[in-house]
Amino acid sequence: MQQREKKPADKPKQEWMLTYGDVVTLLLTFFVLLLAMSSMDQSFISRVSIYSAQHAALARKTSGKTPRNIQMVLDLVERPWEVFSKEDKIKDLLFPDNVLPPEIDRNTLNENLRVLARNEGVALVFSDKLLFAPGGAELTPGARAILAQVAPLILHTASPVNVAGFTDAEEGKAAEGFALSGERAASVLDYFLALGMQPLRFSLSAYGPSRPLDDRPDEASQAKNRRVEVFLKTNQALGGYLTQ
Template structure:
């Protein structure tokens, strides 16, 4: 009796089905990528542009919309070159007459405050006469009022900041010039941290007399060399810490 031939099995998966499943997987990956880009957090976007001047932006503390003068200032700082061409405008926006301490008038501020260009951004330079008693690293009450205005601007940006202390070349006591410059920079940093600004945004330098801005041969020059520079970095790299 002849044997019956075994029926062939169902066989493997059709080739077209494998190709189709690969296509569906690729489409799914593509749409997930689009979704992740569309929902990118605002903080990540601000890594590329630290100055956000649009009126709807809320501060990191959730305190409300940006004050009008801060909005104008941030818009100005978006273009560093334009900002450097208008240093008096920056001063007026940062320190309007109604926020100046009673013992600091406009002429005193003009003599002791400069806005300078820096390779990494823009520096707000304040002499020690605005910030500290002679030979001290403790902020005076007027200094806190001035730094409050700078801190308010920093609260509405994600810009990194370096605080650098400088002295003249005259001996100081009880600290030497390097220690004094570093402690003064730290005092400014401590004030900004007390405002709630993220500490990872800051770095601190104490240069002592090594980087004079003026000639140390005159008292006027030495007065300008005793200073704190607050460098606001106007460009940032995408991979920085948040």
């Protein structure tokens, strides 16, 4: 009797491979999503970070909430039209008595710091007396203590920041007048960058004596012109309109 030809045994179907492939695809998609989220705009990360003046670094052990005094200042500077009437309040919130260095009392601070509204935001205007030795451009220890109180304000907003230096008319007569104003602005900018702030948020300007706050010739008036302005552009121009 002729034996039947045996058919080759059917190979088991590997349907599980399809499921495995789907899982791998989902995992890859998940990791790509995580990677995209981890590369978010660093300015957002800065807004939820807390600056510690004592350690001169970002303190990541905190909850990430904006300190109440900083939030109150942010609410004010985002409405520049209120700055004029709230200037003293902004100073008190940013610089309470317990953080002022010994060489800078409340009267000295108030006389040498102004908060001015601009078309695109708010400028903190520091006279050279608060920041530098006479005729100099290197930050004093007291200046660093003052700027340490401004740092959280910058960290908790994504607004671009312009740091501008100025001289008075007498300093501006010298060929180094514009250079001096640039060196003063650079000293302040270098301080902020040393804290780990994002360089692309900042711009630097040097105006020398060309933009005086007070053009009267007396010393008290000219002292107002020797200054550095930290300008937070909280209202950006977009299509001819100012936006918050």
